[in-house]
Each structure stands twice: as structure tokens, then as C-alpha cells.
Amino acid sequence: MxxxxxxxxxxxxxxxxxxxxxxxxxxxxxxxxVRFHDVGSLRAWRRKDRFYSELRGHIQSIRADDKVIILGDFNARVGQDVDASKGVSWQTRRWKRNDNGRLLLELCTEQQLVITNTTLPAKGQNETTWMHPWSKHWHLIDYVLVRQKRPQGCPSHQSDAQLHFKPKPRKGGPPTKKFDLEKLQSSEVKADFQADLQSKLESVDCRKDPSPETLWDQLKTAILQTSEEVLGFTTKRNKDWFDENNQEIQELLTKKRSAHQAHLAQPSCPVKKAVFRLICSNLQRKLREIQNEGFYEALKVVYGPTHHVQSPLRSADGQVLFTDKTSILSRWSEHFQALFSADRVVQDSAVLRICQKPVIEELDELPSIEEISKAIEQLKCGKAAGVDGIPPEIWKDGGPTLHSKLHELLVCCWEQSKLPRDLRDAVLITLYKNKGEKSDCSNYRG
Structure with missing residues (x-):
């Protein structure tokens, strides 16, 4: 058989x-x-027996003086029988005990365990952990088990262990400081900034080494020092826009929850579905009207800067997998150098087919101070600073002396055909194409 x-x-x-x-x-x-209601098959009972047998073995293998904390979904209801669960579960529950609850109580009694989340009363929303999909009744099936052993003289079950939860440490170095650019809106501060910057720029003597790198270092140093002395740095100011409009927002959320519950009760009803979508749309629009930018600024303060995890990369021949940061950066440098410096072969016939335009001689002339001033005026405010750390507001409000020194720098770069390193370096951001292996550099955009 x-x-x-x-x-x-x-x-x-x-x-x-x-x-x-x-x-x-x-x-x-x-x-x-014979089949009874809410009783599993023989195979299910064998699985349960095997599970509790293995769990007993693990508990018995732990030393008696060690602390034991067991967390899990036991799919059990311990019931209302206080006498049967005395010393194991103190808080009386309104649900009937099932077979899984009986097995759990037997385990706790044998191994001297206590169901801690039934010892103290809890609020209604914290009293259950799972809703039955058919009856829609809420039940408590997730339990926390600890040993009954406690210090002498302790009147009730209390654990002498203390759990300290720490947030995940943020990666990266210290946060970048930002200049307090709002002070430039004051005419007095703006005048002081221009005067201080002018004095620093006029005191600089660059006749000994008029190279683009030297001119740029002197210009950048003067700008950063003046900005720090006159403007200073911004301090964190968390806007309480959500707390100030808490009552209005809570009313909108209440309407949304009511519409959502009505939609879940009758998911096939098109009217309730349309009402729910309309309320969600109104809620989003109202939140944006309250303060559009403040919400995202608050999120940045709470969650901090975004850090991207670098995926391992394979070598050019695909034989070696790089996992450390230095090797990954070297592989990216090798990939983009080969990509951007590749020799392109163009046939002469293809060049001759291109329609030739007249040569514009004006493009060979030196840039004028008027062109530089016009380009600075077209800069958009509120943009992030580059590698040099100078935001566009500084260039726009720096005054004529700053524009003159920038013009001198660009003329020197034009004549010597050289650029400072800060103006030559570029920041490349890799974007995965969502296809192929992440370890292959060709599956990224840069």
C-alpha cells in the first residue's frame, strides 16, 4: 500500500x-x-507537527540563561479560556480558540514561553493584525514569544532587555553648505557685497603668471571669500506648512477615506469609483495650492540626500567583475573615454554632399564685455551651483568689476586655447536602460 x-x-x-x-x-x-469545519487535512496536520517539532528542537538547543525572542505568523487564535492559558497569555480575547492556538499554547506551556503581545491591553486598531478575506473579521495571528524567566521580586512579566533602534546612517561626507542668497534681495547687502568683492578683485596681481588656471583660482577665491563674509550660509528652517493647515488637510483626508471605503464596498459601481477619483484629484490639487515647494523641501530634510548604490561592473572583455568603488570608477572612465574618443571615419563624398554655408568671420573675434554681460543676465536663478560652488545669483549681482574680471579670464582662455580644470571637468550621471545586465556598461546612458 x-x-x-x-x-x-x-x-x-x-x-x-x-x-x-x-x-x-x-x-x-x-x-x-469525517470532515469538520475549520480542520485541515492529514497532510496539513503532519506539516504542523513537523513545524512545532522543529521549533521545539531549536528552543531546547538554546542555553537556559540566554534570552529568546520568537516573532512570527502562527495563524493561531488563543481564545478566551483564561485557565487554559494561565501563565502564558493573560489578556482575554473575544475570539474562539482554533487548533493552531491550542498547539501554540501547548508549546508555550512546555517551553515556559509567554505571549507578550497578549499581556497588556491595546487599542482597537492595534489589537489585530490580519483580516479574514471572506468574513472581513479582524484577528490576531502574529505573536511575540519570550521566556517566562524573570528576576526575583518582579510582580509581573517584564523584560530587562532594552532595544535601541537607530536610523540607517547616511552615506557620504558632510552636507554641502549653501550661501544665504536671500540677503542679496536687500539693496544694502547687495551694495556691501559688490564693494567688498571689488576691493578683493582689484588687490589681486596676476601679471607674474597670467595663465587661465591662475586667473580662475584668484577669481574663484575672491568670490567665495566675499560670499562667506557678507552673505554667510543658510541654516535649516523646517517649514511647518503641514501643521499649520492640519485641520483642513485632515478634513480632506477624511472625505477621501470615506469615498475609498464606499468604493471598496461596491467596486463595480461606476458612480462611487468616479467620486473617489474626483476626491483624490481635489485632495492633490489642494495640497499643491497650500504650498507646492514646502512639501518636497520637508521630505528632503527628513530623508536627506539621495544616494545611489553602484552596481558591480564587468571588464571590457567580460571576464572580471569589479565590486569595489575604485575599480568601478576606473571602469566607467575607461568606457566613456573609449566611447567619446573613438575615431570616426567619414567618407569625403558624404562631406561634399553637405550644403556649405558662408563663413562667419565674426565668430573668430574676441568675446566682448557686452556679450558676457548679456549672457550673465540670461542665467536662471535658483539653479544648483557647479563644481566651483558659485551659484548663478552671485554672477548676476556681482557688479561690473566681477564681469570685467570674467571677461579678462575668457579672453585669456581664447588666446591661449586653454581652459581651467573646473571649466573642463564634467559630471557624468549613468542611467540604466532597464534592459540587459546591469554589469554591462553598454546598457547605460551617460
Whole structure:
């Protein structure tokens, strides 16, 4: 009646019964199948017995003086019988005990465990952890088990262990300081800034080494020092726009929850679905009207800067996998150098087919101070600073002396055909194309 040991097919019911008769040492038995409500099959009972048997073995393997904390979904209801669960579960529950609850209480009694989340009363929303999909009744099926052993003289079960939860440490160096650019809106501060910057720029003598790199370092140093002395840096100011409009926002959220519950009660009703979508749209629009930018600024303050995890990369031949940061950056540098410096072969016939335009001689002339001033005026405010750390507001409000020094720098770069390193370097951001292996550099945009 038993299946073969090397058989891959599911066990027959007769084989399962034979296993149980062999385990109970019964030779002859009269069997009849009876099914009760909320009682699993024989195979389910075997899985439960195996689970609790393995759990007992793990608990017994732990030393008696060690602390034990067991967390999990036991799919159990311990019930209202206080006498049967005395010393294990103190808080009376309104649900009937099921078979899983009986097995859990037996385990706790044998191993001297306590169900801690039934010892103290809890609010209604914190009293349950799972809702039955058919009856829509909420139940408590997730439990926390600890040992009953406690110090002498302790009147009730209390754990002397203290848990300290720390937020995940933020990666990267210190946060970048930002100049307080709002002070430039004051005419007095703006005049002081221009005067101080003018004095610093006029005191600089660059006749000994009139190279673009030297001119740029002197210009950048003067700008950063003046900005720090006159403007200073911004301090964190968390806007309480949400707390100030808490009552209005809570009313909108209440309407949204009511519409959502009505939609869940009748998901096929098009009217309730349309009402729910309309309320969601009104809620989003109202939140944007309250303060559009403040919400995202508050999120940045709470969550901090975004840090991207670098994926491992393969070498050019695909044989070696780089995992450390230095090797990954070197591989990216190699990839983009090969990509941007590749020799392109263009046939002469293709060049001759291009329509030739007249040569514009004015493009070979030196840039004028008027062109530089016009380009600075067209800069957009509120943009992030580059590698040099100078925001566009500084260039726009720096005054004529700053524009003159910038013109001198650009003329020097034009004549010597050289650029400072800060103006030559570029920041490349890799974007995955969502196809192919992430370890292949060709599957990224840069």
C-alpha cells in the first residue's frame, strides 16, 4: 500500500494513512473519513507537527540563561479560556480558540514561553493584525514569544532587555553648505557685497603668471571669500506648512477615506469609483495650492540626500567583475573615454554632399564685455551651483568689476586655447536602460 521511495508522484491517501498507522503501531484499523469545519487535512496536520517539532528542537538547543525572542505568523487564535492559558497569555480575547492556538499554547506551556503581545491591553486598531478575506473579521495571528524567566521580586512579566533602534546612517561626507542668497534681495547687502568683492578683485596681481588656471583660482577665491563674509550660509528652517493647515488637510483626508471605503464596498459601481477619483484629484490639487515647494523641501530634510548604490561592473572583455568603488570608477572612465574618443571615419563624398554655408568671420573675434554681460543676465536663478560652488545669483549681482574680471579670464582662455580644470571637468550621471545586465556598461546612458 506504500509508495516506492524513489517515486516522484504525490503520496496517495492510503499511503498517508499507512504512515500514521505505522507511527502509532496499529496493525488493523477501521477507517472512515469525517470532515469538520475549520480542520485541515492529514497532510496539513503532519506539516504542523513537523513545524512545532522543529521549533521545539531549536528552543531546547538554546542555553537556559540566554534570552529568546520568537516573532512570527502562527495563524493561531488563543481564545478566551483564561485557565487554559494561565501563565502564558493573560489578556482575554473575544475570539474562539482554533487548533493552531491550542498547539501554540501547548508549546508555550512546555517551553515556559509567554505571549507578550497578549499581556497588556491595546487599542482597537492595534489589537489585530490580519483580516479574514471572506468574513472581513479582524484577528490576531502574529505573536511575540519570550521566556517566562524573570528576576526575583518582579510582580509581573517584564523584560530587562532594552532595544535601541537607530536610523540607517547616511552615506557620504558632510552636507554641502549653501550661501544665504536671500540677503542679496536687500539693496544694502547687495551694495556691501559688490564693494567688498571689488576691493578683493582689484588687490589681486596676476601679471607674474597670467595663465587661465591662475586667473580662475584668484577669481574663484575672491568670490567665495566675499560670499562667506557678507552673505554667510543658510541654516535649516523646517517649514511647518503641514501643521499649520492640519485641520483642513485632515478634513480632506477624511472625505477621501470615506469615498475609498464606499468604493471598496461596491467596486463595480461606476458612480462611487468616479467620486473617489474626483476626491483624490481635489485632495492633490489642494495640497499643491497650500504650498507646492514646502512639501518636497520637508521630505528632503527628513530623508536627506539621495544616494545611489553602484552596481558591480564587468571588464571590457567580460571576464572580471569589479565590486569595489575604485575599480568601478576606473571602469566607467575607461568606457566613456573609449566611447567619446573613438575615431570616426567619414567618407569625403558624404562631406561634399553637405550644403556649405558662408563663413562667419565674426565668430573668430574676441568675446566682448557686452556679450558676457548679456549672457550673465540670461542665467536662471535658483539653479544648483557647479563644481566651483558659485551659484548663478552671485554672477548676476556681482557688479561690473566681477564681469570685467570674467571677461579678462575668457579672453585669456581664447588666446591661449586653454581652459581651467573646473571649466573642463564634467559630471557624468549613468542611467540604466532597464534592459540587459546591469554589469554591462553598454546598457547605460551617460
Amino acid at each position: 506504500l509508495d516506492a521511495d524513489d517515486s516522484n508522484r504525490p503520496e496517495r491517501r492510503s499511503a498517508l494513512i499507512a504512515h500514521e498507522l505505522s507511527r502509532l503501531d496499529v496493525d488493523i484499523a477501521a477507517l472512515s473519513e
